[in-house]
Amino acid sequence: MYGKHAAMAMISTLVVGGGIGGLSLARELTIRGLPVTVLEKAAQLNPIGAGIIINPNAMRVLERNGLAEALRRDAWPYLMRETCDHRGRLLAVRDYRPLYDSGKLSTGALAHRAQLLETLCRGVPREAVRFGVAVRSIDLVPDRVRLETEDHGVFEADVLVGADGIHSQVRRHAFGEIEPLYMGYRSHRMVVDNVAGVRNFTEFLGHGRRIGLVPISERRLYVWTTFNSPRDRPSALESADAFRAMFAQFTDERIRRLFSQLRSADEIITTEVEEIRLDRWTRGRSVLLGDAVHAMTPNIGQGAGMAMEDAAVLAAELEGVHARRQGLAQGLENYVARRKSRVETVMRVSREVGDEGQLSGVIGCWLRNRRVHRAGRDRGKMLADLERLLAYPG
Ligand SMILES: Cc1cc2nc3c(=O)[nH]c(=O)nc-3n(C[C@H](O)[C@H](O)[C@H](O)COP(=O)(O)OP(=O)(O)OC[C@H]3O[C@@H](n4cnc5c(N)ncnc54)[C@H](O)[C@@H]3O)c2cc1C
Numbered sequence: 001m002y003g004k005h006a007a008m009a010m011i012s013t014l015v016v017g018g019g020i021g022g023l024s025l026a027r028e029l030t031i032r033g034l035p036v037t038v039l040e041k042a043a044q045l046n047p048i049g050a051g052i053i054i055n056p057n058a059m060r061v062l063e064r065n066g067l068a069e070a071l072r073r074d075a076w077p078y079l080m081r082e083t084c085d086h087r088g089r090l091l092a093v094r095d096y097r098p099l100y101d102s103g104k105l106s107t108g109a110l111a112h113r114a115q116l117l118e119t120l121c122r123g124v125p126r127e128a129v130r131f132g133v134a135v136r137s138i139d140l141v142p143d144r145v146r147l148e149t150e151d152h153g154v155f156e157a158d159v160l161v162g163a164d165g166i167h168s169q170v171r172r173h174a175f176g177e178i179e180p181l182y183m184g185y186r187s188h189r190m191v192v193d194n195v196a197g198v199r200n201f202t203e204f205l206g207h208g209r210r211i212g213l214v215p216i217s218e219r220r221l222y223v224w225t226t227f228n229s230p231r232d233r234p235s236a237l238e239s240a241d242a243f244r245a246m247f248a249q250f251t252d253e254r255i256r257r258l259f260s261q262l263r264s265a266d267e268i269i270t271t272e273v274e275e276i277r278l279d280r281w282t283r284g285r286s287v288l289l290g291d292a293v294h295a296m297t298p299n300i301g302q303g304a305g306m307a308m309e310d311a312a313v314l315a316a317e318l319e320g321v322h323a324r325r326q327g328l329a330q331g332l333e334n335y336v337a338r339r340k341s342r343v344e345t346v347m348r349v350s351r352e353v354g355d356e357g358q359l360s361g362v363i364g365c366w367l368r369n370r371r372v373h374r375a376g377r378d379r380g381k382m383l384a385d386l387e388r389l390l391a392y393p394g
Pocket of ligand 1: 042304
């Protein structure tokens with residue numbers, strides 16, 4: 001009933017969360033001429049000091065919504081991924097260029113998070129994003145969404161979108177408390193000068209630990225690590241020396257040079273690797289996207305990519321509601337139907353890559369490295385697998 005009613009007027013959307021997912025949705029709705037308001041609790045765009053891998057599927061979303069060129073201006077092209085063992089011996093190279101040259105995939109990009117967030121934010125009307133807004137209460141009345149903020153502001157719309165990340169307040173309102181699932185390892189992130197002249201995304205597989213080196217510009221390099229760590233015993237980093245000691249098994253000269261720049265542990269961000277698994281994505285007039293509904297492990301650089309794909313599909317469905325091709329309830333169901341299995345596949349692949357990557361026993365690691373080396377030699381299969389995973393299904 002409410003779907004039919006909403007289709008009579010311009011459908012309005014209220015988005016809680018101005019991260020990559022929320023801003024992507026705002027961009028997608030804006031280019032379709034649909035009104036949107038984003039409420040972000042941070043006082044300003046507050047990107048953590050880290051890089052991001054924007055895979056070909058996410059770049060295809062940006063190409064379609066007109067922001068790819070602006071993003072690429074200050075990003076580094078993602079042409080190859082080199083995988084090495086902990087001593088720096090090359091195990092495999094994944095060369096994406098044949099897939100780019102044949103037009104099967106859009107060229108991926110390696111960037112600073114600030115660059116991506118600013119590009120998205122510039123792609124929506126200034127007044128559409130409200131910073132420094134904390135949500136106090138959410139009311140899903142039958143034909144409207146009503147939201148009150150801590151400073152007594154009131155916002156109303158036809159649809160409420162929870163794009164408010166892994167600890168989503170909108171999710172809690174719709175489905176109750178759902179604890180993220182800790183995956184057994186944590187991650188460090190930082191951005192440093194590229195004193196080692198790394199030109200391609202290069203990852204090092206160690207024993208219970210991994211390091212990734214990601215050039216994001218001519219001079220700057222994003223470093224990520226992962227390390228096995230029991231949930232209740234987080235190892236607080238006390239100094240840059242403690243960090244270097246933790247990764248002493250990695251003896252490659254590039255890592256030594258890059259890590260020698262670190263002066264303080266304050267430059268390093270530590271994050272728990274967690275998942276959110278949810279069967280339902282929508283309730284009444286509220287719907288979730290991005291980490292709020294499917295936070296995933298970072299192993300294949302797809303969390304933000306999935307949030308951007310979600311945004312494009314959800315906006316297309318809301319456009320269908322606006323054009324009276326379907327009611328709101330149907331539009332939201334279609335969104336879930338189009339996204340769920342794709343997201344589950346990507347989450348599973350990412351989890352498996354992490355499980356392999358975090359192996360710690362000598363024999364397990366040796367067998368893994370041999371598998372990676374062999375897989376790298378089967379170029380045809382590797383390209384087919386990459387294409388299947390990284391083509392944006394629309
Ligand atoms: C170590 C690590 C590395 C990663 N690397 C990559 C990568 O290379 N490539 C990739 O694609 N993905 C990567 N990801 C995943 C990616 O960061 C996330 O999937 C992505 O940021 C999700 O975007 P989002 O907008 O859904 O959520 P978030 O980025 O969490 O944004 C949520 C926003 O909502 C705001 N918010 C929260 N609660 C409220 C509230 N109550 N009211 C108002 N605002 C609120 C927050 O301030 C935030 O701005 C990585 C993740 C990790 C942990």
